[in-house]
Amino acid sequence: MVVGTGRFEVSILAYFNESGRMAGESCCSGSRDNDTCLSLCPTFLTVCLQHHSAFIPEFPACTYGHAVTPVFNRSLTDDVKPTKNMYFIKIPFQFSWPESFSLVIDAWQDPQLNQSAKDLSNRILRDVVRDKLTPPSLWVKRRTKTAQLELIYEYRVVCDEFYYSDTCEQICRHRNDNFGHYVCDETGSKVCLPGWQGEFCQEAVCTEKCNSSRGYCDKPFECRCLLGWTGGSCDKCIPNPGCVHGYCYEPWQCICQSGWGGRYCNIDQHYCTNHQPCRNGGTCINDANKNFTCACSVGYTGQRCENVVCYKSICQNGGKCQGTSENNASCVCPNGFYGQHCEYKKHYCKDTNCANAGTCVEEANGARCLCVEGFEGNYCESEIDECRSNPCKNGGTCLDGVNDFICRCRENYIGKTCGIIMDPCHGITCLNGGRCDITVSFRGECACPSGFTGKRCESSMRVCESMSCGNGGSCVANENKYSCVCLKGYYGDRCEYSSFICTPNSCQNGGICKQHKNRTSCICPSEFVGDRCESSVIQLEENFSGAFSPNSCVSFHPHSLFTLFLIFLNLLIPT
Incomplete structure (x- = not known):
């Protein structure tokens, strides 16, 4: 203040x-x-x-x-x-x-x-x-x-x-330094010293003719040019460095004078007339980029047609003849050919082995393998992983095949890529007037009318009243008879046996029960197979051999073999 x-x-x-x-x-x-x-x-x-x-x-x-x-x-x-x-x-x-x-x-x-x-x-x-x-x-x-x-x-x-001022509040002190160049009048107003201007007299006054858009001054009565300009008043542009026969209107231009061309105006556009450079009957053509070009007569080459070359058609298959005389002429062969006259063709497929039924195709610079569907690589050596693009939707698991894939869908999803949501009640028939309802967990369950029970409302509660199915099994009544429908992992007339816990009856035919975290498995003798060692290997072989005549020929497409393998794998691996 x-x-x-x-x-x-x-x-x-x-x-x-x-x-x-x-x-x-x-x-x-x-x-x-x-x-x-x-x-x-x-x-x-x-x-x-x-x-x-x-x-x-x-x-x-x-x-x-x-x-x-x-x-x-x-x-x-x-x-x-x-x-x-x-x-x-x-x-x-x-x-x-x-x-x-x-x-x-x-x-x-x-x-x-x-x-x-x-x-x-x-x-x-x-x-x-x-x-x-x-x-x-x-x-x-x-x-x-x-x-x-x-x-x-x-x-x-x-x-x-x-x-x-009238109140002695206005301050003004004579100065002549970087902060101003002025004296004070009787009212305290600043009066700029000669050569200075502006509110605080800090702006130097340039020479009278100094171009304000192209020059400036730090001291009074000087004219310093901006980059690209020169002259006492900074009114002359500087042409592009290297400009020989040119001028400019703006900095760094090189506008050629008549008869000159090129980026630096150093190419004589009348070079042919002024210098006649082509020899041996060559025709001179003025060239805006390099002064001139010579169109040589047959048998001559070089910038000025000074070199004698072969003029006979000794090179085959597009080969180019070069040399300074007919005696030392030679052929430069294009790709795919060789020999003194380019007469031999290279056969690249002799050294190229295409795998997996790929076909070799010769090209100008070498050979290339055309792969059958399902394979890739320079030599068709790699099977294409159709699962690489993650085609299975909604959490489905992808199994790669040859030029194909199979999606194992989660529950309630179907379709090639598991993209179709299945109606949970599809395929569920509720008996005795029951209806199928969709649960919170998106499952279809039967809501039974009074007096009936069971997974499909198939059991009369009166028949099953005296029947007890163990381990969460459901009683099913049929013409006053009953049976137990066991939960997964349990079996027996009353679901009394567990596949999660080894019991004396878990494995048949001498199989040994093995306890796992959430299941049991059977180690079968060599002559029996099955989840519980219940099937005889000898009986299976007899049944299988009887299905085909001795003289019949059975062929399988690779895709069919792969499908059978997946079905067999699904049977062996518990879900």
Whole structure:
């Protein structure tokens, strides 16, 4: 925050009290000879500056400042003549000058010579001024006079150095450095030094003709060019470095003069006429990119048709003849051919073995294998993994085949890619008036009417009332008979046997039961197979051999074999 700073100045020009009297008729010292006072009055002045006020108390506040003069006219030896230009008083202030003010000057007798201004009986004179001044003001002269006394003085208000305006709040300091180049006028406004401009006189004034869009200046009356421009006024562009016979309108251009071409205008577009470079009957063609091109006569080659080459058709199969004479001519063969005259064709398929019934095809630069469906690789050596693209949806498990795949779908999903949601009630027939409902776990279950029970409502509750199926099995009634439908992992007439726990009856035909975490399995003797060793190997072989005649031929497509393998694998692996 900027505050004003200045000073109020008072100059005491003259003070007259030749008779040595107080404001009335009494002598200051009290001694007189007839009507003449015997001594002068020891006197000092108090100067009080305060805010403008219509009422001035005996002891004013002096809110803007005050000052006291030394004691004068102490004895008869002092000069009794009027005292002139006696004292110069400065009252400083550090606030915004308010223009209006009150000035109070009191003259005091000082008999004790201690400059005490507390006893009003010692006051000789009071002068009050109410005025309005704006700095810097001229001196205002004032004179106050009584029958015995006279006081003459003048006053003014001025701002301190570097402070301006009517309130002394504007700061301006002459400077000539990186922060500005200016002086201050009488109002405190900045006046730029020659060669400078702008609010703070920090912008240098360039030469008169300096192009402002292509040049600039850091110092007055100079013109420094931007990149790509030159000249005293920065009005000339710089062409592309290396430009030989060209000019520019904008920096880095190379616009060719007539008869010249190329990126750097260094190619003679009339080279053929000016230099006639082609030899041995060659035809010269002006070339915008490389001066000229020679179209050589038959049997010659080279940039200027200076080399003799073979002109007979000695190269076969697209081979190119090269050489400086007919005696040292040779053939450069294209890919796929070899020999002195390119007469032999390469057979790449002799060294290429395509696997998995792939077919070898010869090309210009080598051989390539065409693979049958389901295989890939340079030599068809890799079977394509159809499961690589994750075709099975909804959590189905993919089993790769040859050019095919099989999805093992989760429950309630069907289709090639398990993308079809199966109706949980599909295939479920509820008996005795029962209906199929879909459960929260998305399963189909029969809701049986009163008096019936069972997985399909097939059991009369009256027949099954005396029947108890173990391990969560369901009683099924049929013509007043019953049977137990066991949960997975249990078996027996009453579901009393568990496939999760080995029992003496878990494995048949001498099989050994083995306990696992969630199931049991049987280790069968060599002559029996099946989950519980219930089937004879000999009987299975007889049944299988009787299915085919001795002279019949059975062929299986690889896809069919793979399908049979998956079916057999599904039978062996418990789900």
